[in-house]
Amino acid sequence: MPECRxxxxxxxxxxEIVAAEPWIAAPSQHRTPALAYGNGRSYGDSCLNDGGALILGRSLDRILAFDRVSGLLTCEAGVLLDDVLKLTVQAGWFPPVTPGTAFVTIAGALANDVHGKNHHRAGTFGRHVRAFELIRSDGSRLTCAPDLNGELFAATIGGFGLTGLITQVTLQLMPVTSVEMQQEVLHFDGLDRFFAIAAESDASHNYTVAWIDSLASGAQLGRGVFFRANHATGGDAPLARSKRPLPFPIRPPIPLINGLTLRAFNALYRAVQPSSPEPRRIPYRPFFYPLDRVANWNRAYGPKGLRQFQCAVPMAHARKAVEAMLRRTLAAGEASFLTVLKLFGDLPSPGLMSFPIAGATLTLDFPNRGARTEALLAELDRITIEAGGRVNPYKDARMSPATFEASFPDWRDFARHIDPGFSSSFWRRVTAG
Ligand SMILES: Cc1cc2nc3c(=O)[nH]c(=O)nc-3n(C[C@H](O)[C@H](O)[C@H](O)COP(=O)(O)OP(=O)(O)OC[C@H]3O[C@@H](n4cnc5c(N)ncnc54)[C@H](O)[C@@H]3O)c2cc1C
Incomplete structure (x- = not known):
């Protein structure tokens, strides 16, 4: 069995690492508590289950039906978004919501109710799920839809895999008329400009996101590059053959990401993203999945790995809280490699525990340097909670039970739906259970 990370x-x-098929055939023959493992693209411990069983969902990898007229797709739970793209984009259908990597399973996207650069227009992944099949640890097999086992439907969307094993998903795709994007790139000099550009762009563009230069300080604090795009219409350039990701060949003994390399990267990044207020046609993959070009890029963080932090803060406090977090990060002398800022919209998710709330979401990545990284992350938690916001569970490996409670005060309502034979390292940690 492969190692799960x-x-x-x-x-x-x-x-105990167990394939999905033997677990489905006899759940009681395996260790409890159990938890499904998709493709391990969650950053922290929400996809791990120390001391219990991990059910590998990737072998459930068949696409069962794709209606090219309605855009309805039914697939097994372990199908990768990448495989969906290969099948459907040429036929004029696109995932309605996609995270920043195509290497997630459909069930993983559902269980974390992921969001994309179009949250302000499309909400979360769960809004587009029409039905799924769930197998509980007592062997029962349930179809869940908004009007069928509706409570379990709502608990499973964004339910961190705790309600059972998802085996099949039916998803409504979105029509597109091109495999290309019309992208505009705008440089901005600080947070006031970010908030102004974002508000204006969310009204005109389906996809918006900004990269922040986390090392910029003083008058340049919060400067960055804003990307906004719509799907192009017609007139596609000939298709480039899909490129295989370049391997990241080694696991270096020390992190390659540090203040020095980051300063060079940030300068280069701004330079290679020239401001282009005129829309430019680009293929969809580099727009949605720039990091997928290098397989296992997380290895650059060295043997201790990385800690990602993502918060969502209501709009009324967003400007102040984001500035405070950037200042705190600078003062701590920590280098965040990928700092991403975006506005979430107010479309509700069907999921009980879905992460996004209307406002701003800030994401930072740090090499894991132990206690000093933990101290900074605890500070970022504090700023988030004081601003009435929440910390993202599926990016987290260390938030306290108090931070989780403040982020999701209604978690006990959700907990009623957890399969008694399921749990995760994350869940035990934040509920002290
Ligand atoms: C480069 C990168 C960019 C990212 N960008 C974004 C982004 O823009 N937006 C965003 O929201 N997220 C983003 N993420 C996070 C990622 O989208 C989520 O963590 C996603 O859920 C991972 O899916 P996975 O298939 O790898 O599942 P895993 O990480 O293996 O598991 C995720 C959860 O799903 C559950 N699960 C998996 N399979 C099943 C199943 N069959 N039945 C029941 N439960 C199951 C697991 O128990 C776990 O709780 C990004 C991650 C990376 C590495």
């Missing part, structure tokens, strides 16, 4: 580098410890 999270993307931030945590390894499953003392875990």
């Amino acid at each position: 999270s993307w931030g580098g945590l390894v499953a410890r003392n875990t």
Whole structure:
């Protein structure tokens, strides 16, 4: 059986690793508590289950039906978004919501109710799920839809895999008329400009996101590059053959990401993204999945891996809270490699525990340097909670039960739906259970 890791580098410890098929055939023959594992693209411990069983969902990899007229897709739970793209984009259908990597499973996207650069227009992934099949640890097999086992439907969308094993998903895709994007790139000199450009762009563009130069300080604090795009219409350039990701060949003994390399990267990044207020046609993959060009890029963080932090803060406090977090990060002398800022919209998710709330979302990546990184992350938690916001569970490996409670005060309502034979390292940690 393969080793199971999270993307931030945590390894499953003392875990029975079992393929989906034998677990489905006899759930009671395996260790409890159990938890499904998709493709391990969650950063922290929400996809791990130390001491219990991890059910590998990737072998459930068949696309069962794709209606080219209605855009309805039914597939097994372990199908990768990448495989969906290969089948449907040429036929004029696109995932309605996609995270920043195509290497997630459909069930993983559902269980974390992921969001994309179009949250302000499309909400979360779960809004587009029409039905799924769930197998509980007592062997029962349930179809869940908004009007069928509706409570379990809502608990499973964004339910961190805790309600059972998802085996099949039916998803409504979105029509597109091109495989290309019309992208505009705008440089901005600080947070006031970010908020102004974002508000204006969310009214005109389906996809918006900004990269922040986390090392810029003083008058340049919060400067960055804003990307906004719509799907192009017609007139596609000939298709480039899909490129295989370049391998990241080694696991270096020390992190390659540090203040020095980051300063060079940030300067280069601004330079290679020239401001182009005129729309430019680009293929969809570099727009949605720039990091997928290098397989296992997380190895650059060295043997201790990385810690990602993502918060969502209501709009009324967003400007102040984001500035405070950037200042705190600078003062701590920590280098965030990928700092991303975006506005979430107010479309509700059907999921009980879905992460996004209307406002701003800030994401930072740090090499894991132990106590000093933990101290900074605890500070970022504090700023988030004081601003009435929440910390993202599936990016997290260390938030306290108090931060989780403040982020999701209604978690006990959700907990009623958890399969008694399921749990995760994350869940035990934040509920002290
Ligand atoms: C480069 C990169 C960019 C990212 N960008 C974004 C982004 O823009 N937006 C965003 O929201 N997220 C983003 N993420 C996070 C990622 O989208 C989520 O963590 C996603 O859920 C990972 O899916 P996975 O298939 O790898 O599942 P895993 O990480 O293996 O598991 C995720 C959860 O799904 C559950 N699960 C998996 N399979 C099943 C199943 N069959 N039945 C029941 N539960 C199951 C697991 O128990 C776990 O709780 C990004 C991650 C990376 C590495």
